Amino acid sequence: MSIVLVTAVIAALFLVIGAAEPLAARLRLPFTVILAVVGLLIGSGAIFFLRTDLTDALNPVAEVILALPIRSDVFLYVFLPTLLFQVTLEMNLRRMLDDWVPILVLAVVAVVAATFSIGYALSWAGALPLAVCLLVGSIVSTTDPSAVVSIFRSISAPRRLARIIEGESLLNDAAAIALFGVFMGFVAIGMPAPQLGEALARFPFLIFGGAAMGWLSARLAVWVMALFGRHDLALISVSVALPYLVYIAAEQLVGASGVIAVVVSGLTLNLTGPGRLPPQAWTNLREVWDLLAHWAGALIFILAALLIPRLLEDIRATDFALVAVIVAAAIAARAAILWGLLPLLTRLRLSPVVDRQYRAAILWGGLRGAVTLALALAVTESAAVPAEVRRLVGILATGFTLFTLLVQGVTLRPVIGWLGLDRLSPIDEAVSRQVVAVSLQTVREEVAHTTEAYALTHDIVRSEAKRFGERLKDAVEAAEASENILDRDRITLGLIALAGFERETILARTRERTISARMAVEILSNADRLIEAARSGGRAGYQRAARRAVGYGRAFRAAVTLRNRLNLSGPLMRMTADRFELLLSQRLILRDLDAFIDGRIRRIHGRRVADLLHELVARRIEGVETALEGLRLQYPGYAEKLERRFIRRTALRLEEREYAAMRDDGLIGAEAFTALMQDLAARRARAEARPRLDMALQRTDLVRQFPLFSDLDDTALRALGRALRTRYLDAGAVLLHRDDAARSVFFIASGAVELQSAGQSWRLGRGEMFGQMAVLMKRPRRIEVRAIAPSIILELDEDRFRSLLARSETVRDAVRASAERRGIDPADLGADRPGG
Incomplete structure (x- = not known):
């Protein structure tokens, strides 16, 4: 085979890719459908020219086209990792988690349901062995990420709908390929009727083994990339190697799911990369992957379509009926999940609501493509499978793929329009006129x-x-x-516009490096949540999302539990430091919103709406300031370090702008500018490093601020800081129960608690002490103590408290005053004696 002809054919395929995109836009058809049709025509044309006597001039080209190494492993090991990895880099995982239940239902339950529905329907209609029918079902049950994602992006579908479809198409390949491997084994060894339990037994290892491999590989890759620093090309090269190596390692070395390994590695890089890599390097990396995925997605459709004429060569009239059975069974199984299981999960409050229009679009958007053809091709390449089974699997999988692409794919845009998912609502349309x-x-x-x-x-x-x-x-x-x-609708649209401007401001601040890329991911997720909450819930939804943005989530509470019960401080330290930086960044962004309200929203929606939005922004700022103040009280000095870091980064940004302006004005030459920028980059690298939050040191600083310990010297304060144990309480958490043994005394570092005893209750705040009476009187506690706000409590055991009481007159005075308020003689406690 001439290398010249091979090169010419590959170059011609890239020309076809370049021409297909504008052609698809002109014909208003999905890009992938155009590529599939072009590939089908090329494959059919090559076969025609080889078999015709009209001319032999094109025979060498036709031979090269038909001899291209298009095998199943090329699709699975070259193209599939590229497409999966790029999509994971673009995903907003935090927003995807909001719909994790419907995504997993569609990615796993729907695949299993479709496999068995199609399998039993084929077995009933065609009298085929059940193992063969289930094999066909597993092949055609997976939606193709390259087909689905590109189409939903091209028609500007709603973000949530696109997220669900993307999440499903990313994860269902693992389930389908796992089932395919099981049933392929049954067919190859001639076992006719596999059991469901046997088919699903390998799922846990496939999924969790692949996830572990992907996570470990991505963490190692990020560590290596961080070592390379500012060498952008080196970073990109490591990222290109990652998905292929992890796919091969998971499939060949571990025996787990390569698809899951690639997806998890991409998600891990997506979450950790922005915080560990330089911002420009991260941007360049994603741009390279966008281009690689574009080429891979286009080539996979053209090359897969080249196979279709060969796979359909031996088609028979009865095969059309079997394809129709597959179409009916696949749609019925998918509809049963969408209109049966998902609404049930919603009623049980296990899943968010998925609207009917969304479910209809998801039903018709279940396109198949190159992954289905690749699995079918793997069957046709296997010598262990009977010849008739190879023929039938190839024809049925290809026929069903053609139906989804040429019927569902072509009509998907009209279906989206018929469902009204591509049109502005009457309110949006009316406001757009005013805009x-x-x-x-x-x-x-x-x-x-x-x-x-x-x-x-x-x-x-x-x-x-x-x-x-x-x-x-x-x-x-x-x-x-x-x-x-209506004013209510104007408020909703004003909030959506405000959250959109907030998102753009975050991006601008990230580009100028005022906000770190790592924090930008979290803040952007909050802004997206504000947009969707305002769209679905109006003013109340916006306020709930705003409170959630400054609240303590489940992960933080889990970190608190690890700290309190296992004394593992690492996760809590990292999350607390993240919360500091997040709140500081949020405060910076919120300060810019008032100008947008006055400059834009007031002119469109009027003064009344603008005043209300000012009030909502003021409440958000107050909430952020309150949360920041609470952290400052808990960790005095750390907030100051972060603010100094912010000032240094801002100064470096302004310095860079001045150097660029001087270069543009000709005041400094290129050599001087390069030297200045190198020095600036070194100082910026030092300024980017976030100060470490050391909870032990912070606890010592916190102890110094307690009025109760004002008469202790530095040595005693340091010793006390080491002796105190930190307890973190969420609002509503119970610290002490009635009749508990009295072994410790507690000091409130921040927050507030409520004490209840004998039908009475009272509250204590920062700097106050409780629990000392039961300890000194050596009796069980008669109070229940509950946190009424997120609080940090310092706990001191009985022996050390008695030692403190002996050294501190201030503590003895506080104990005496507390005893007198309760009608207890201080002499009974021994608190009036230094040795007591």
Whole structure:
């Protein structure tokens, strides 16, 4: 085979890829469908020219096309890791977790249901061995990520719908390939009726083994990439090697799911990469992967379509009926999951609501593609499978794939339109008219200023102003016709716009390095959550999402449990430091929102809506300030270190801007600018490092601020800081129960607690002490203590408390005052004696 012809054919395929995208846009068809049709035509044309007597001139080209090494392992080991890895780098995992239940149901339960539904339907309709029918079911049960993701992105589907489809298409390959491996074994050794339990027994190892392999490999890769520092090409090279090596290792060395390993490695890099790698390097890495995935997705469809004519060569009339059975069974199984199981899970409050329009789009969006063809090709390549089974599997899988691409794929855009998922709501449409009117008014003012500044010809200005005025008049009339929008709807749309501006501000601050890329991921997730909460729940939904953004999540509570019960401080230290930086970044962003409200929203929605949004932003700022103040009280000094870091990073950004301006003005040369930027990069690398939160040192600083310990010297304070044990309580958590043995005394470092005893209750706050009476009187506790806010409590055991009592007059005074308030003689406690 001539290398010249092979190179020419591959180059021609890239020309086809380049032409297919604008052709798809012009015909308003999915890009992948155009590629599949082109590949089908190329494959059919190659076979035609080899078999015709009309001409032999194109025979060498046709031979090269048909001799291309298109095998199942090429699809599974070369193209599939590329597509999966790139999609995981683009995913917003935190937003995906909001819909993890429907995603897992569609990715696992729906695949199993479709496999067995198709298998038993084929067995009933065609009298085929059940193992063969289930094998076909496993092959056609997986939706193709390259087909589904590209189509839903091209039609601008709602974000949540696209997330569910992307999540399903990423994870269902693992379930389908696992089932395929089981049933392929049954068919190869001739066992006719496998059991469901046998088919599913390997699932845990396949999934968890692949996940462990992917996570460990990605962590190692990120560590290596961080060592390479500012060598962008080296970082990108490591990222390119990662998905292929982890796929091969999981499949060949461990025997786990390579698909799951690639997905988990991509998600791990997505979560950890922005915080460990330079921002520009991370941007370049994602751009490279976008290009690789574009080429891989296009080639996989063209090459897979080249196989279709060969797979369908021996098709028979009865095979069409079997393809129809597969179509009916697949749609029925998917519909049963979407309209049966998901609503049931929603009623049981185990899953968020998935709207009917979304479910209909998901049903019709279950496209198959190269993965299905690759698995079918693996069957046709196996000598252990009977010839008739190879023929039938190839024809049925190919026929069903063609139906999903040429029928569902072509009609998906109209179906989305019929469901109304691609149209603005009446409210959005009405407000868009007002936005256009306000924008055109602003444009007219700026154009008038420009014409005056440049003294343009009067006649030209007048004619253009007339034309523009007519357009502005039409826009104003359309806006006036839409003034019947309810204030509630205006508030909702104003909140959506405000959250959108907040998102753009976060991106801008990240680009200028005021906010670290690591924190930007979390804050962007919060902004996305604000947008969707406002869209679905209006003002109340927005406020819930805003409270969630500053609240303590489950992960933080789990870290607190590890610290309290196992004395593992690492996770809590990292999450507390993250919370500090997150709150500081949020405060910075929120300060920019008032100007947007006055500059834009007031002109579109009016003063009343603008004032309400100002009030909501003020509440958010107050919540952030309160949360920050609580952290400052818990960890004095650490907030100051973070703020100093923020100031240094801001100064470096301004310094870089000044150097760039001087270079552009010709005040410094290229050599001097390069030297300055190298020095700036070194200082920036030092400034980027976040100070470490040492809870032990912070506890000592905290102890110094307690009025109770004001008369202790530095040595005693350090010893006390080491002796105190830190307890972290969430709001509502119970610290002490009635009749508990009295072994410790407690000091409130931050937060507040409520004490209940004999029908009475009272509250204590920061700097106060409780539990000392039961310890000194040596009796069981008669109170129950519950946190009424997130609190940090310092615990001191009985022996050390008695030692403290002996050394500190201030503590003895506090104990005496507490005893007198309760009608107890301090002499009974021994608190009035230094040795007591």
